[in-house]
Amino acid sequence: MPDFVVAIPARFAASRLPGKPLRLLGGRPLVRHVAERALEAGAREVWVAADDPRILDAVEGSGVRGVLTSPDHPSGTDRLAECAALAGWADEVIVVNLQGDEPFAPPAGICAVAALLDRSDCEMATLAAPILDRATLFDPNAVKVVADAHERALYFSRAPIPWDRDGFADDMDAGLPAGPWLRHIGIYAYRVGFLRRFAALPAGQLEQIEKLEQLRVLEAGFRIAVATTPEAFPPGVDTPEDLARAEAHLQSPA
Secondary structure, three states: OOOOEEEEEEEOOOOOOOHHHHHHOOOOOOHHHHEEEHHHOOEEEEEEEEOOOOHHHHHHOOEEEEEEEOOOOOOOOHHHHHHHHHHHOOOOOEEOOOOOOOOOOHHHHHHHHHHHHHOOOOOEEEEEEEEEOHHOOOOOOOEEEEEOOEEEEEEEEEOOOOOHHHHHHOOOOOOOOOOOEEEEEEEEEEEEHHHHHHOOOOOOOOHHOOOOOOOHHHHHOOEEEEEEEOOOOOOOOHHHHHHHHHHHHHHHOO
């Protein structure tokens, strides 16, 4: 395994679930669960980059570092770029961006995305999982990705891609046709030097249309490596309903 750090962007003012990092899951703040998953992955350092000191209080004593960042960052990437500067990481350090709403992120997946970047010639790396049902393929909240034969992303979209012209035309209500359907998992790895460069890029037209920040990288001509996750990533927490499902998942027998 390469040496890597994990940075967790955590924003208190989440629009659909205000105070999300501090919402309780199994009696403990959500952000603390995420931090523990990162520690289990064996990262050299784990940092929580927060916009509110209460979030840093929630991870105190957990073995992770906390840093207070500007509340005005438009994205998690910008927040992590400030975190990298405050932490003093060198340009070649591999950073895994683990979203602060992924309490069940498997440590094997965190390790996998760092290893993918380390062996790749791409500027960035991410993971995907096979889509097994039609509902997910057509769900705009489930981001899809297509990749080339060399594990490089061709495009990310909220639409079903690739479009099965014949299969979908025959019967839109039929089962899922055989195909390379992949759901993108929102975990990323990059070296600090590229993280800074990414944060400085202007938003691209594709990003603004799809509302997918990773399209900024492709539109600017950089490459994103994509590999299948070694373990499933259960859904993250973005709404009160998601939080209720996460609580049920946590309480269910293994």
